[in-house]
Amino acid sequence: MGVTHEIGKWNYMDHIELIPKKFRTGAARRRFKRQFGTCFICENPLDMTTNRDHFIPRAQGGHGAWKNCVLTHERCNNMKGNTIPTIPYLVKFKMVTGRWPITWAGGLEDIYSKKELELAEKIYDKIHNANGDGATNIRGRSYEGLE
Numbered sequence: 784m785g786v787t788h789e790i791g792k793w794n795y796m797d798h799i800e801l802i803p804k805k806f807r808t809g810a811a812r813r814r815f816k817r818q819f820g821t822c823f824i825c826e827n828p829l830d831m832t833t834n835r836d837h838f839i840p841r842a843q844g845g846h847g848a849w850k851n852c853v854l855t856h857e858r859c860n861n862m863k864g865n866t867i868p869t870i871p872y873l874v875k876f877k878m879v880t881g882r883w884p885i886t887w888a889g890g891l892e893d894i895y896s897k898k899e900l901e902l903a904e905k906i907y908d909k910i911h912n913a914n915g916d917g918a919t920n921i922r923g924r925s926y927e928g929l930e
């Protein structure tokens with residue numbers, strides 16, 4: 784009792800106008816929803832600097848479709864540059880989007896080693912099995928019922 788300033792009370796869908804118009808519909812809107820209106824990288828609320836980040840960079844073979852994209856701040860995207868995300872971020876990508884990212888080659892075998900991919904699957908399964916369909920993000924929000 785007495786907590787009146789919970790970030791959880793933030794109704795992010797009411798604030799979708801805080802991001803550029805081109806990201807307010809379709810696949811981008813669904814990403815916004817599944818990311819709870821926050822940046823995939825820093826998890827602070829998205830704003831007018833919102834960027835479409837190719838999770839596996841295009842320069843590394845990442846696909847141009849939304850199936851390989853998340854929403855980030857411009858500064859976060861720039862900091863990431865063309866680096867390949869680490870395994871925890873790969874697991875997070877699946878938790879947020881419900882799927883593994885895609886490359887032009889199809890799979891992730893050219894990007895990560897077999898051992899890394901097995902580790903990612905193992906971590907994802909562990910989190911998923913612990914939480915069931917109600918898997919939550921780092922702030923305890925449930926992905927259940929989201930598209």
Ligand SMILES: [Zn+2]
Pocket residue numbers: 822823824825826827855856859
């Ligand atoms: Zn950010």
